[in-house]
Amino acid sequence: MSLDYVKFSNGFEKFMPKEYRDMVEHGPFGKKVSVSQMGSFKEVLEEHPMCAGCAMTLFIRLAMIAFPNPEDTITVGTAGCGRLAISQAAIPFVYGNYGDQNGVASGLSRGLRLRFGDKPKDVVVMAGDGGTADIGFQQVLHSWFRKERFTTIMLDNEVYGNTGGQESGMTNRGAVLKMAPLGKKFEKMDMVQMAKVAGCAYVATVVPNNPRRVESVIKKAVLIAREVGSTYIQAYTSCNIEYAIPTDKVMEDAKTVENDRYAFSEYVSDEAKQYLTERYGYKEFLSKPATPAAIPSKA
């Protein structure tokens, strides 16, 4: 949980694999890296068994780059595809029982604050739609009601992709899947609205066909969760296997879905806006100066 954990122990450097040496010497630890520098520094995400062309993998890759302080971050996950990649990164990963990831993250986040005080240690939950909206729903919602200060990211592939294609609460109405042959009979859950009602300080929906936007959204969510309250990001990360999307058409599908039901949206509470502006110099929330036409003329 500091820059020390990514350094070599004395005398061991020559025995470490090349990937590890590259990660220590040219990884993002202790530096500011961004999407525009991708391909020129060693990323913390390593080889993993996710399917070829998986949009969830791309989102996780972008998320790891967007973390403001990867050396001071812990990710928490649960059963689902995502954990296959998240656990293969040089960032500590806690694997909760199915659905209890937000309960684990609550304790972890509080414990880190007791141990490290004001020094920011970020906790980021990344779980699938099943882990967040179905099986983990109770713990997710209660962590938001308690205003636990960590980020929850839903990797929404709209299906239980890891177990053969069962419908989830986030599957669209009418969707026919291998293990839902009659089609889903209920509407997709509106988790975004629930997050707002439960008092999240930051809520965003995003699709990974805009890497810079993904980076910006995750940075803001993690920073706000340090002091203001719970933050929630819902990301569409298609399952190209269960929805039979050819791998080279995954980004085309992302664009179609973005236009259909996953338009970019961002809710930032007033307190969070003020915090980002004053603490981190964000200019986008400053009130715009009134234009001359908007000023009522004196009669």
Add this chain to the structure above:
Amino acid sequence: MYLVADINVEICASKSCKLCTQYCPEANTILYSEEMGKDQGFKYGSAYVAVDRCKGCAQCVWVCDNMAKNNAIKMIMIDQLPKAALTDNVTYGEKSTTAVLASPVVG
């Protein structure tokens, strides 16, 4: 045999949009070299593929063809590549990487 992405250095080094690496689902796979391309007299460096990490999804091909409109990436059988980069032959620098290109399939 299986397909991997192959980037045309001549086209890439004259455009240098870097979109393929931003959209590749695999980390540390499409890398960028400041030297590759410039050493052939082109304006920019070029992207290249660490073929041992490429899973052959061809998302980079779609991005290069449809978003960047550069048509610089093709999927090629790995034993048909004349030369390619492997992770072991990639060196990370301060702002760029360098790669020794070698025949990827031996024996």
